[in-house]
Amino acid sequence: xxxxxxxxxxxxxxxxxxxxxxxxxxxxxxxxxxxxxxxxxxxxxxxxxxxxxxxxxxxxxxxxxxxxxxxxxxxxxxxxxxxxxxxxxxxxxxxxxxxxxxxxxxxxxxxxxxxxxxxxxxxxxxxxxxxxxxxxxx
Amino acid sequence: xxxxxxxxxxxxxxxxxxxxxxxxxxxxxxxxxxxxxxxxxxxxxxxxxxxxxxxxxxxxxxxxxxxxxxxxxxxxxxxxxxxxxxxxxxxxxxxxxxxxxxxxxxxxxxxxxxxxxxxxxxxxxxxxxxxxxxxxxx
DNA sequence: TGAAAAGCCTGAAGTGGCTTCAGGGTCAAG
DNA sequence: CTTGACCCTGAAGCCACTTCAGGCTTTTCA
Numbered sequence: 001x002x003x004x005x006x007x008x009x010x011x012x013x014x015x016x017x018x019x020x021x022x023x024x025x026x027x028x029x030x031x032x033x034x035x036x037x038x039x040x041x042x043x044x045x046x047x048x049x050x051x052x053x054x055x056x057x058x059x060x061x062x063x064x065x066x067x068x069x070x071x072x073x074x075x076x077x078x079x080x081x082x083x084x085x086x087x088x089x090x091x092x093x094x095x096x097x098x099x100x101x102x103x104x105x106x107x108x109x110x111x112x113x114x115x116x117x118x119x120x121x122x123x124x125x126x127x128x129x130x131x132x133x134x135x136x137x138x
Numbered sequence: 139x140x141x142x143x144x145x146x147x148x149x150x151x152x153x154x155x156x157x158x159x160x161x162x163x164x165x166x167x168x169x170x171x172x173x174x175x176x177x178x179x180x181x182x183x184x185x186x187x188x189x190x191x192x193x194x195x196x197x198x199x200x201x202x203x204x205x206x207x208x209x210x211x212x213x214x215x216x217x218x219x220x221x222x223x224x225x226x227x228x229x230x231x232x233x234x235x236x237x238x239x240x241x242x243x244x245x246x247x248x249x250x251x252x253x254x255x256x257x258x259x260x261x262x263x264x265x266x267x268x269x270x271x272x273x274x275x276x
Numbered sequence: 277t278g279a280a281a282a283g284c285c286t287g288a289a290g291t292g293g294c295t296t297c298a299g300g301g302t303c304a305a306g
Numbered sequence: 307c308t309t310g311a312c313c314c315t316g317a318a319g320c321c322a323c324t325t326c327a328g329g330c331t332t333t334t335c336a
Contacts, residue, residue, distance in 0.1 A: 014284085019324090032331095034330080034332070056246070061321095077250055084246060088240065088243045091243060095233060095236045098233045106226060108194070109226060152313085153295060157293075172301080172302045172313080173314065174303095174312085174313055197292080
């Protein structure tokens, strides 16, 4: 299976596949006489593994850890649990941040409901106000 | 006011200030005889403006737009409103994604509550399962 | 048979929003 | 006069890719 077919069957771009190879996340494939990469079902699995982990917001470094753990499963539970716990905490924190951001954005948006009436837009006024060392209303 | 004081009084790193200058987000400051940057209160305001926008998750490109709008406020309401609406939609979408991710991560984490019992960790088993072309349980 | 089109190759540079590093120059205090 | 705090520049590093330039291989079709 050539790189194009691997790309189609996994939905991963060719360039990304080559990038993973350079990063040693995918084992080196065989080559044809014309120097084309030749992939095995093993590669398909590994690529899917990487993409599933990435869809869970893991960094490539974390994916590397998980691949190690997967290839030597004994005793790796603690590592994997710790990784997931950390990730869950990160995502929780990020969601909280974004909720606050949503409030701020909506309040700011509320300062100018009408299209331009000639006077200065309430949003710009507020953004400007925040450049002085007073606290934002929003 | 030298760059160090500007940095202290705004909480922005010196390197970041120089970076904003390179990116034309901050006007070029005067220089002393010894080639040190000299900032005015105008620069302090502008830098605060940038950081406030950044705290609202605006990209530097968007900040550039807002600076333009701020400096020519007439008729800029529509631009500013559109930018905010887009930003609000983006953040909403991201929050939804993260909520789904949280569910996934927590379910995955639930597959291995105990430290290593010798058998293969349920999490790794599930991650592996997802490398085959079946749908994930989680 | 021959040429175009589709597919593949490599290495380097670009993305955003900074941060870090190497290798200096300037200036006030002791 | 030297130490140390402060400042300067230009280049490279970070992440996870993406894009680009320039060229090779294989297939397809006239």
